[in-house]
Amino acid sequence: MKLKEKLKQEKKLQIIRTACKLFAEKGYSNTTMHDIAKELSMSVGNLYNYFSSKEELAKEIMVTASRWVAERIRKINEKDISTKEKIYELVKSFIDIALKEPELIHYFLRVFLSNREVFEEDCLGFACVGDVVTEIGVLLSEGVAKGELRNQDFFSAFVTIMGPMGGIVFLHGENVLQKPLMEYAEEIAENIWRALKA
Amino acid sequence: MKLKEKLKQEKKLQIIRTACKLFAEKGYSNTTMHDIAKELSMSVGNLYNYFSSKEELAKEIMVTASRWVAERIRKINEKDISTKEKIYELVKSFIDIALKEPELIHYFLRVFLSNREVFEEDCLGFACVGDVVTEIGVLLSEGVAKGELRNQDFFSAFVTIMGPMGGIVFLHGENVLQKPLMEYAEEIAENIWRALKA
Amino acid sequence: MKLKEKLKQEKKLQIIRTACKLFAEKGYSNTTMHDIAKELSMSVGNLYNYFSSKEELAKEIMVTASRWVAERIRKINEKDISTKEKIYELVKSFIDIALKEPELIHYFLRVFLSNREVFEEDCLGFACVGDVVTEIGVLLSEGVAKGELRNQDFFSAFVTIMGPMGGIVFLHGENVLQKPLMEYAEEIAENIWRALKA
Amino acid sequence: MKLKEKLKQEKKLQIIRTACKLFAEKGYSNTTMHDIAKELSMSVGNLYNYFSSKEELAKEIMVTASRWVAERIRKINEKDISTKEKIYELVKSFIDIALKEPELIHYFLRVFLSNREVFEEDCLGFACVGDVVTEIGVLLSEGVAKGELRNQDFFSAFVTIMGPMGGIVFLHGENVLQKPLMEYAEEIAENIWRALKA
DNA sequence: TATGAATGAGACTTCATTCAT
DNA sequence: GATGAATGAAGTCTCATTCAT
Numbered sequence: 001m002k003l004k005e006k007l008k009q010e011k012k013l014q015i016i017r018t019a020c021k022l023f024a025e026k027g028y029s030n031t032t033m034h035d036i037a038k039e040l041s042m043s044v045g046n047l048y049n050y051f052s053s054k055e056e057l058a059k060e061i062m063v064t065a066s067r068w069v070a071e072r073i074r075k076i077n078e079k080d081i082s083t084k085e086k087i088y089e090l091v092k093s094f095i096d097i098a099l100k101e102p103e104l105i106h107y108f109l110r111v112f113l114s115n116r117e118v119f120e121e122d123c124l125g126f127a128c129v130g131d132v133v134t135e136i137g138v139l140l141s142e143g144v145a146k147g148e149l150r151n152q153d154f155f156s157a158f159v160t161i162m163g164p165m166g167g168i169v170f171l172h173g174e175n176v177l178q179k180p181l182m183e184y185a186e187e188i189a190e191n192i193w194r195a196l197k198a
Numbered sequence: 199m200k201l202k203e204k205l206k207q208e209k210k211l212q213i214i215r216t217a218c219k220l221f222a223e224k225g226y227s228n229t230t231m232h233d234i235a236k237e238l239s240m241s242v243g244n245l246y247n248y249f250s251s252k253e254e255l256a257k258e259i260m261v262t263a264s265r266w267v268a269e270r271i272r273k274i275n276e277k278d279i280s281t282k283e284k285i286y287e288l289v290k291s292f293i294d295i296a297l298k299e300p301e302l303i304h305y306f307l308r309v310f311l312s313n314r315e316v317f318e319e320d321c322l323g324f325a326c327v328g329d330v331v332t333e334i335g336v337l338l339s340e341g342v343a344k345g346e347l348r349n350q351d352f353f354s355a356f357v358t359i360m361g362p363m364g365g366i367v368f369l370h371g372e373n374v375l376q377k378p379l380m381e382y383a384e385e386i387a388e389n390i391w392r393a394l395k396a
Numbered sequence: 397m398k399l400k401e402k403l404k405q406e407k408k409l410q411i412i413r414t415a416c417k418l419f420a421e422k423g424y425s426n427t428t429m430h431d432i433a434k435e436l437s438m439s440v441g442n443l444y445n446y447f448s449s450k451e452e453l454a455k456e457i458m459v460t461a462s463r464w465v466a467e468r469i470r471k472i473n474e475k476d477i478s479t480k481e482k483i484y485e486l487v488k489s490f491i492d493i494a495l496k497e498p499e500l501i502h503y504f505l506r507v508f509l510s511n512r513e514v515f516e517e518d519c520l521g522f523a524c525v526g527d528v529v530t531e532i533g534v535l536l537s538e539g540v541a542k543g544e545l546r547n548q549d550f551f552s553a554f555v556t557i558m559g560p561m562g563g564i565v566f567l568h569g570e571n572v573l574q575k576p577l578m579e580y581a582e583e584i585a586e587n588i589w590r591a592l593k594a
Numbered sequence: 595m596k597l598k599e600k601l602k603q604e605k606k607l608q609i610i611r612t613a614c615k616l617f618a619e620k621g622y623s624n625t626t627m628h629d630i631a632k633e634l635s636m637s638v639g640n641l642y643n644y645f646s647s648k649e650e651l652a653k654e655i656m657v658t659a660s661r662w663v664a665e666r667i668r669k670i671n672e673k674d675i676s677t678k679e680k681i682y683e684l685v686k687s688f689i690d691i692a693l694k695e696p697e698l699i700h701y702f703l704r705v706f707l708s709n710r711e712v713f714e715e716d717c718l719g720f721a722c723v724g725d726v727v728t729e730i731g732v733l734l735s736e737g738v739a740k741g742e743l744r745n746q747d748f749f750s751a752f753v754t755i756m757g758p759m760g761g762i763v764f765l766h767g768e769n770v771l772q773k774p775l776m777e778y779a780e781e782i783a784e785n786i787w788r789a790l791k792a
Numbered sequence: 793t794a795t796g797a798a799t800g801a802g803a804c805t806t807c808a809t810t811c812a813t
Numbered sequence: 814g815a816t817g818a819a820t821g822a823a824g825t826c827t828c829a830t831t832c833a834t
Contacts, residue, residue, distance in 0.1 A: 026315070027227075027312060027313060027314075027315065028227075029225075029226075029227035029228075030227075030315065032827080032828060032829080033828075033829060033830080034828075034829095037796095042794080042795090043794060043795045043796060044795085044796070044829085044830085045793095045794065045795055045796065045797095045830090045831080045832080046793070046794050046795070046796095048829095048830070048831080049793065049794080053829080053830080054828095054829065054830090109311060109312065110311075110312045110314075111312075113307060113308070113311060113312060113368065114225055114307070114308045114309075114311065114312030114313070115225060115312075116225070116308075116372070117224070117225065117228065126372070126374060152385050152389075153377070153382065153385055155366065155369055155374075155375055155376075155382065156362075156366070156382055156385035156386055156389065157389075158365070158369075159361070159362045159365030159366045159369065159386070160361075160362045160365075160386070160389040160390075160393075162361070162365055163357070163358075163360070163361025163362040163363070163364060163365035163366075164354075164357045164358045164361040164362070165361070166361060166365070167356070167357030167358075167360055167361035167364070168353065168354070168357045170311065171353055171356075171357065174314070174324070176324060176353075177353055178353075179351070184351065184353065184354050187350050187351055187354035188354055188357070188358070191350075191354065191355075191358040191393040191394065192358075192393065194392050194393050194394075194395075195358075195389040195390065195392050195393035196389065196392075197392075202816095202817090202818095206818085209818095230802085230803065230804080231803080231804065231805080232802095232803085232804090240819075240820090241819060241820045241821060242804090242805085242820090242821075243805085243806075243807080243819070243820060243821065243822095244818065244819050244820070244821095246804095246805070246806080247817085247818060247819075248818095251804080251805080252803095252804070252805095404814095422711070423623075423708060423709060423710075423711065424623075425621075425622075425623035425624075426623075426711065428806080428807060428808080429807075429808060429809080430807075430808095433817095438815080438816090439815060439816045439817060440808085440809085440816085440817070441809090441810080441811080441815070441816055441817065441818095442814070442815050442816070442817095444808095444809070444810080445814065445815080449808080449809080450807095450808065450809090505707060505708065506707075506708045506710075507708075509703060509704070509707060509708060509764065510621055510622075510703070510704045510705075510707065510708030510709070511621060511708075512621070512704075512768070513620070513621065513624065522768070522770060548781050548785075549773070549778065549781055551762065551765055551770075551771055551772075551778065552758075552762070552778055552781035552782055552785065553785075554761070554765075555757070555758045555761030555762045555765065555782070556757075556758045556761075556782070556785040556786075556789075558757070558761055559753070559754075559756070559757025559758040559759070559760060559761035559762075560750075560753045560754045560757040560758070561757070562757060562761070563752070563753030563754075563756055563757035563760070564749065564750070564753045566707065567749055567752075567753065570710070570720070572720060572749075573749055574749075575747070580747065580749065580750055583746050583747055583750035584750055584753070584754070587746075587750065587751075587754040587789040587790065588754075588789065590788050590789050590790075590791075591754075591785040591786065591788050591789035592785065592788075593788075598795095598796090598797095602797085605797095626823080626824060626825080627824080627825065627826080628823095628824080628825090636798075636799090637798060637799045637800060638799090638800075638825085638826080639798070639799060639800065639801095639826085639827075639828080640797065640798050640799070642825095642826065642827080643796085643797060643798075644797095646826095647825080647826080648824095648825070648826090
């Protein structure tokens with residue numbers, strides 16, 4: 001039984017990864033359950049053995065993806081380095097994810113940001129992405145505690161971090177940037193650091 | 199003849215305003231041409247006398263909305279004040295728009311950002327929002343010229359401005375903020391200023 | 397008043413000609429009243445001042461076109477030549493029309509033949525194309541009277557004449573013929589003559 | 595697995611038969627996918643599991659119907675009888691089909707002949723009805739080889755055969771004939787034979 | 793579990809026709 | 814007569830979801 005359960009989880013994850021990619025590429029509405037099934041070489045019917053609906057699938061993707069990203073940030077938070085260095089690492093990490101697993105970030109930009117009705121019920125106050133928010137919160141409050149960051153409203157600081165990072169990745173996805181994405185990391189990080197530092 | 203033409207333009211604008219609102223509220227895919235027609239108390243068929251398709255409508259909204267926002271920024275640029283003050287005014291202006299005409303900003307967040315395929319052809323390199331980009335560019339380069347801002351890559355600076363502003367408005371739309379939106383203006387503006395100043 | 401009436405008839409004819417061409421080119425269903433109006437540089441509404449409906453227009457075209465073709469046949473019938481020669485002239489005439497005013501023949505093939513419901517009421521027993529049928533009837537009965545054609549059922553003879561002529565013109569319209577259309581005239585005429593001669 | 599595939603083919607054929615009938619009766623444009631689904635007691639959506647579009651369906655009908663008719667002609671060609679007898683049998687066969695399965699012939703007259711745009715791409719040079727053309731070609735060239743038919747251009751001969759046959763069946767469908775359709779067979783056959791014989 | 797045929801509501805779009813100006 | 818904005822029914826096609834096998 002345990003093995004069976006594990007296999008099922010394995011498959012769920014596989015579906016999540018594929019669906020995340022497709023949603024991120026084509027948008028939530030433009031991706032059909034058939035598209036997902038086809039990409040996975042499985043039947044539509046079977047998809048419903050793992051997720052009760054398209055919305056359900058979208059939500060689980062968000063939770064999972066958020067957890068992955070949060071994990072990366074948590075590792076940074078755990079490091080014994082200055083807040084400035086943490087911010088630099090955060091930006092690099094974020095861009096690294098955007099390069100290696102772009103669907104994670106684009107899923108957020110394309111699906112989560114824009115299909116609020118899908119997430120409305122279960123994601124009030126961003127329950128779905130709570131892990132990420134928490135980690136950013138940790139980074140900020142520790143920075144303040146250490147006297148390295150100015151004390152300010154959480155949300156102001158939060159958007160000052162996430163906004164530029166999300167923005168540059170979005171522009172990258174649109175092919176409007178003239179340099180490789182990673183080359184923007186330093187400048188963005190410096191901007192964020194200057195914006196928040198004590 | 200001129201009158202008739204003017205009336206038609208008037209009506210187009212009316213449609214654009216209404217459609218912008220609906221798209222911003224419910225998302226592009228979740229808003230039907232029927233919804234728009236109903237809200238305008240007109241027939242679906244007639245809608246197509248003004249816009250040849252739903253996509254076409256979405257594009258024209260973007261161009262128009264972008265022009266409106268750009269106009270606001272241009273007025274700030276024209277003022278004889280310091281760059282710091284300009285940034286403060288920009289943030290306040292942006293939030294002001296978000297409060298009085300939230301559909302303009304949310305249209306950008308919900309429709310433009312997330313339904314890239316709709317805009318792909320005609321909006322390469324953001325032709326659609328070019329006016330806004332231009333004005334931000336002016337603000338930045340003048341700031342640098344006056345020695346008030348550090349010289350840096352345009353895109354880095356651009357997302358450092360637009361990211362936090364967009365972010366806070368988005369969170370506002372999601373009802374997660376604890377204070378009235380405008381109360382975040384000062385802090386956000388200060389963050390952006392510190393991020394970019396020389 | 398008379399002048400006015402004449403001008404109206406003139407315009408009707410102009411509309412008929414244009415509509416006939418469009419219907420013949422694109423088919424009845426695929427041609428919109430707007431298409432016709434546009435081609436004539438007039439408004440849709442005005443079209444309805446001349447013809448009460450699309451169907452009405454189609455019928456009037458058929459009557460008019462049929463009269464034109466019948467006129468050509470009548471002239472042949474009136475000639476003082478042998479039936480064989482008449483058949484040769486008929487085929488050449490038919491092909492000549494197909495080359496110079498292809499819409500007349502194609503209208504018959506594309507619209508009349510296939511949109512029977514349009515003509516049903518007013519064209520029972522081919523009232524619409526009665527003139528052509530009559531002239532073919534004259535040619536046949538005179539040929540029999542002169543002992544040059546075998547006496548046979550009218551419809552058998554009728555299709556033996558019209559079938560090959562319509563067929564070759566259709567194939568020409570489809571670009572499957574390898575020689576210029578007119579070069580088929582002799583052979584077709586000879587076939588028809590042999591088929592019917594005494 | 596094979597069984598399932600077979601069942602699907604079976605159903606496709608069933609759809610083809612029904613759609614052919616409806617198209618032949620009411621014309622291509624006047625027959626809706628809903629009409630077809632209803633006649634088959636199935637859902638519109640499911641229709642699209644078998645044919646990707648209405649046009650696609652029309653094309654497959656043409657190919658299938660053409661194959662059926664060609665089969666009948668092929669059997670005649672294989673018989674060890676004179677060309678004259680073959681022509682007589684061909685006409686009878688054609689009329690027999692028109693009586694028993696009128697939709698096959700009327701589909702050709704009403705849909706194929708008149709909705710050229712539907713078939714344009716995939717049916718250039720009549721690829722769709724190639725089988726029928728081929729068989730007629732065989733009949734003709736063998737007749738010439740045996741010295742029973744005059745040698746003439748293929749297309750001239752082709753329309754001399756198909757024209758009268760199609761014509762009489764069309765008139766039958768229009769209820770303008772005064773005798774039962776089959777009674778025209780002899781005369782038509784005789785006409786065609788005389789038209790082509792050496 | 794796995795399959796994919798089946799459902800049916802609903803989306804976008806077209807178009808003949810009307811009517812106020 | 815002439816215009817073209819307005820109507821709204823209807824058509825084609827899509828797609829989340831179900832269910833018999």
